[in-house]
Each structure stands twice: as C-alpha cells, then as structure tokens.
Amino acid sequence: MNHPDSLQKLLRSLQQVPYLASKNLYKVANYFLEQDEERVAQLCQSLLEVKQKIKPCTNCFAWQQLDQPCSFCDSSKRDQGLVCVVEKWPDLLAIERTGNYQGVYHVLGGVISPLNGVRLEHLTIQFLLQRVQLGQVNELVLALSPTPEGEATMAYLIDKLQNYSVKISGLAQGLPVGSILEYMDRVTLTKALADRRSLL
Ligand SMILES: [Zn+2]
Numbered sequence: 001m002n003h004p005d006s007l008q009k010l011l012r013s014l015q016q017v018p019y020l021a022s023k024n025l026y027k028v029a030n031y032f033l034e035q036d037e038e039r040v041a042q043l044c045q046s047l048l049e050v051k052q053k054i055k056p057c058t059n060c061f062a063w064q065q066l067d068q069p070c071s072f073c074d075s076s077k078r079d080q081g082l083v084c085v086v087e088k089w090p091d092l093l094a095i096e097r098t099g100n101y102q103g104v105y106h107v108l109g110g111v112i113s114p115l116n117g118v119r120l121e122h123l124t125i126q127f128l129l130q131r132v133q134l135g136q137v138n139e140l141v142l143a144l145s146p147t148p149e150g151e152a153t154m155a156y157l158i159d160k161l162q163n164y165s166v167k168i169s170g171l172a173q174g175l176p177v178g179s180i181l182e183y184m185d186r187v188t189l190t191k192a193l194a195d196r197r198s199l200l
Contacts, residue, residue, distance in 0.1 A: 061107040081138035
C-alpha cells in the first residue's frame with residue numbers, strides 16, 4: 001500500500017528507532033496524527049533540548065546535564081573507589097533502584113559484539129582502563145548481562161586489568177542466562193550485588 005510521502009517519511013524515521021517493534025509502527029504514527037500540533041511541537045522541542053543539554057559525563061559516561069558536575073562522580077557520599085561497570089544507562093538506573101549501592105559507575109556503552117557491529121573502539125573501555133591506571137579504583141563490579149557477548153567483554157576486561165592492583169568482582173551466579181539487568185527485579189539485583197563473586 002502506498003502512503004503519502006510525508007507519512008512514508010515518518011514511518012521510515014520510526015523504523016530506525018530500536019525497541020520500537022515493527023508491529024507498533026502504525027500505532028505510533030497514528031498516535032502522532034491524532035495529536036494536536038502544539039503537543040507534537042512540544043515533543044519535538046523536548047527531544048531537541050535533551051540532545052543539546054544532556055551529555056555523557058567525561059569520567060563515568062552517565063548522562064548528565066551539560067556544564068554541571070556529575071551527580072555520581074562529584075558525590076562525597078558515594079564510595080569513589082567502588083565502580084560498577086554497566087552496559088547502558090538503563091542498567092545503571094536498575095542498580096540505583098535497588099537503593100543499596102553506594103559506589104559510582106562506568107557506562108561502557110554496550111558490550112563487544114562484532115556481529116552487531118559493536119567493536120572495542122565504540123565502547124568506553126579505554127577510559128575505564130585509564131580510571132584504573134590513575135589509581136582511582138579499588139574494586140570494579142562487572143555488572144554486564146550474562147550473554148555470550150557480555151561474558152566475552154568481561155573476559156577482555158579481566159585480561160587487561162590483571163596487572164593492576166584492583167579487585168574485580170561479578171554479579172552473583174544463578175541469574176537466568178541472557179537476563180538483562182534492566183528487567184531484573186529489585187530483590188534479585190540487590191542479592192546479586194551483595195553476593196558478588198571475585199573474578200580476579
Ligand atoms: Zn560521572
């Protein structure tokens with residue numbers, strides 16, 4: 001079926017948004033078409049504003065308001081020597097939601113996954129290694145998903161870090177294989193953090 005050009009263009013843009021299942025494409029497009037112009041303009045404005053004002057922290061790569069100190073790296077209430085390594089920001093949020101973690105973070109930006117085009121240089125691994133080399137880190141908690149890519153990334157990090165005096169731990173075992181941190185319930189994640197096992 002042929003759609004008008006402008007609608008086709010919207011559908012193509014929406015198709016590029018990951019996590020938006022293709023079966024929902026038309027529902028989302030329909031939602032926008034039903035809204036009044038003012039509401040759509042507000043949404044576009046919020047998207048632009050967030051792109052301009054929110055940037056990754058230059059130390060931990062968590063999203064932060066531009067030109068303001070990082071709420072994690074700058075906090076004296078947090079243990080700056082305890083660094084939890086996560087794939088993406090939603091994983092960080094999942095750990096924050098447990099309410100039990102007192103350390104700081106490092107957001108890798110994903111895991112090494114050549115099949116999906118994610119290579120070493122796309123991640124913030126070199127900056128994590130720098131943090132360790134500068135002696136800022138006592139313990140790294142590798143909280144990556146227990147997928148083959150997550151395990152391979154952890155193995156790479158352990159290999160790179162074995163010559164430094166840093167303790168490396170991983171989330172407790174027994175988590176369902178392939179589970180993603182973001183979807184883990186609070187109790188399971190709290191326990192996985194508390195019972196973390198030493199990897200090095
Ligand atoms: Zn930071």
